[in-house]
Amino acid sequence: MILTVTPNPSIDRTVVLPGTLTRGAVHRADSVLFQPGGKGVNISRACVAAGVPTVAVLPVAAGDAFVAELAQLGVEVRPAPPTGPMRINLTITEPDGTTTKINTAGASVGRSDLAHLAEIVLDAAASVRPRWVVLAGSLPPGAPADWYAQIGAALRSDGHRFAIDTSEEPLTALLAAGGPAAPDLIKPNAEELASATGGDPVLFEADPEAAATAAARLVGTSAGIVLATLGAAGAVLVDGEGAWHATPPPTTVVSTVGAGDASLCGYLLADIRGASAPERLATAVAYGAAAAGLPGTTPPTPTDLRTAEVRVRQLDILSSPTPEGTPSWQN
Numbered sequence: 585m586i587l588t589v590t591p592n593p594s595i596d597r598t599v600v601l602p603g604t605l606t607r608g609a610v611h612r613a614d615s616v617l618f619q620p621g622g623k624g625v626n627i628s629r630a631c632v633a634a635g636v637p638t639v640a641v642l643p644v645a646a647g648d649a650f651v652a653e654l655a656q657l658g659v660e661v662r663p664a665p666p667t668g669p670m671r672i673n674l675t676i677t678e679p680d681g682t683t684t685k686i687n688t689a690g691a692s693v694g695r696s697d698l699a700h701l702a703e704i705v706l707d708a709a710a711s712v713r714p715r716w717v718v719l720a721g722s723l724p725p726g727a728p729a730d731w732y733a734q735i736g737a738a739l740r741s742d743g744h745r746f747a748i749d750t751s752e753e754p755l756t757a758l759l760a761a762g763g764p765a766a767p768d769l770i771k772p773n774a775e776e777l778a779s780a781t782g783g784d785p786v787l788f789e790a791d792p793e794a795a796a797t798a799a800a801r802l803v804g805t806s807a808g809i810v811l812a813t814l815g816a817a818g819a820v821l822v823d824g825e826g827a828w829h830a831t832p833p834p835t836t837v838v839s840t841v842g843a844g845d846a847s848l849c850g851y852l853l854a855d856i857r858g859a860s861a862p863e864r865l866a867t868a869v870a871y872g873a874a875a876a877g878l879p880g881t882t883p884p885t886p887t888d889l890r891t892a893e894v895r896v897r898q899l900d901i902l903s904s905p906t907p908e909g910t911p912s913w914q915n
């Protein structure tokens with residue numbers, strides 16, 4: 585069972601262009617997709633496709649078509665306030681896989697809405713006893729940047745393991761909080777890793793060792809495990825035992841939307857079945873690559889995966905011991 589929390593869900597509208605996007609020009613679309621979106625929602629959808637039970641907590645009215653559509657896809661939703669209009673996020677894809685995304689802000693929340701959302705998350709976690717709670721995506725306007733840190737600390741004190749995929753201020757606030765609010769797992773992309781560690785995202789995608797070295801600085805202080813996705817360069821995994829890099833199979837990219845969510849989901853699914861760290865990373869990368877090969881925000885199913893073609897290698901970035909003989913991030 586994986587419990588996902590998406591405080592700022594979206595309807596993902598994807599416009600598929602037959603050619604290259606030109607700023608200022610009029611285009612005619614090949615097709616248009618409308619899909620339920622938001623990072624936690626995408627993870628719940630991938631769980632269902634893999635046959636793993638999931639519950640998705642999100643601010644939405646119980647009678648909303650969004651909930652009905654997710655129910656039809658097999659995702660059980662625990663609705664929470666506020667129930668303002670669901671935001672619509674726009675994706676434009678080009679035939680070569682170039683993906684342009686414009687995300688809107690979402691409905692504003694007040695203090696009591698957030699308290700109610702937190703209560704629903706904690707109640708859901710207490711009733712379904714998930715193997716993982718995933719807190720994912722941006723926070724809606726009006727939410728304090730440290731909302732994830734607050735809910736993370738509450739989940740931790742109730743004995744839950746939680747993973748986080750977020751960006752900008754909520755990520756900064758979470759990493760700064762540390763202590764009981766430190767997540768068991770974070771899944772930054774190259775840009776988020778760079779913003780958290782002061783590095784260069786272009787360098788991280790070109791040099792996975794550099795990405796892993798930066799990620800290692802967060803392990804043990806800001807997070808238990810870092811799974812950093814690096815686009816076409818695959819992903820690196822750094823935990824208390826070591827560091828690994830995995831490259832994806834050759835992939836014809838259709839839409840990169842949700843590839844990071846799929847990677848995180850793949851990692852968690854492999855973790856639940858007791859896989860080793862390199863296997864967890866391989867599954868994450870297979871899921872991310874499969875998602876990138878699918879249109880719009882379409883989560884992969886197990887039949888889309890080419891896990892055997894993922895190449896994993898151990899990185900020796902953690903092998904230089906401190907004088908006491910333990911890697912510095914474990915001190």
Ligand SMILES: O=P(O)(O)OC[C@@]1(O)O[C@H](CO)[C@@H](O)[C@@H]1O
Pocket residue numbers: 592594596620621622623626673687720721722723751841842843844845881
């Ligand atoms: O604005 P956020 O919350 O950061 O991201 C939202 C979003 O881009 O994330 C998913 C892909 O990861 C999409 O389904 C959705 O539109």
